[in-house]
Amino acid sequence: MSKANEIRVLALGLIRNGERIFVSEGYDPVKQETFYRALGGGVDLGETSQAALKREFQEEIQADLINIRYLGCIENIFTFNGRQGHEIIQLYQCDFADTKFYQLESLIFSESEHHKHKALWLDIARFKSAELKLVPEEFFKYL
16 A cells, blocks of 8 residues: 555556456455455556556566556545555556466465465456455446
């Protein structure tokens, strides 16, 4: 999460496999709610959002991306862990270069020494039915 009073710029990758998408699982302890989001991360100063997307996938899950196509920009104002957040998301559609990632059910990855996350394939229908929460909600228009 970014520092207070800062807008965070992210690059996220929408990866589909039929009617499934590859997402990261998150949990808000204040709301006691599990949510899911596309993988990716922050754009560093002087870095393009596409370069950030490639770097984040390499750092987090050691995956190369191909067929990268810009989809659009999403502004996301939200509350997480009792604090307001504000993100500008550069959203890309992409594919894994290595087909082994399409065979996985899930994997555990680290953003830092203390933060482990789970990434997994989930059926889009589970989000559309509101069984599972996909964030931000504007993400739906790209599915």
